[in-house]
Amino acid sequence: GQNIDQPTEMTATEGAIVQINCTYQTSGFNGLFWYQQHAGEAPTFLSYNVLDGLEEKGRFSSFLSRSKGYSYLLLKELQMKDSASYLCAVKNSNYQLIWGAGTKLIIKP
């Protein structure tokens, strides 16, 4: 089967750095996406990785290793507004998007 694994919940302190990991097993690979979802709202797109390596976008970076089936989302200089769920999703060989259950990130002052 296909599955995406990510931690259920993480806690971090305002101003710090946090890394959210995602491992995947899918039938083929056509890219990995990270989305942010605040409670009661729809997901918003954060990042996209299709090649190995690090993609940096402001305070957020995303890393991919296709050989390991592994990605992480790195959030720097955490702000209270970063409290949200972070969803990892992989596009398989049929271009279907397989979703992880999401990681709820709690930021404490």
Place this chain on the structure above:
Amino acid sequence: GAVVSQHPSRVICKSGTSVKIECRSLDFQATTMFWYRQFPKQSLMLMATSNEGSKATYEQGVEKDKFLINHASLTLSTLTVTSAHPEDSSFYICSARESGREGQPQHFGDGTRLSIL
């Protein structure tokens, strides 16, 4: 950037009512749109893939006669929850992918919170 408009944002209605939700891509054409359902504190669950000009593809366990999908144009897909019951209460979210850009991210609407009394 690509914008997806979803309407209405919230619906409260009586059991037995049918509810239609619209999903529009405002500045791009979307051959494919996706309908998701999300229960509180759970992840997104793909219900169906909506294809312009053809029948929708439903995920296992989703009743196609219960959740009617119409994708009549390249910018509009509708989901109708027929004879809704309290167990259909959920957050329904649509997303769209720009035509010819299968590798690109999906763009989400703001979601519709459906409450059946």
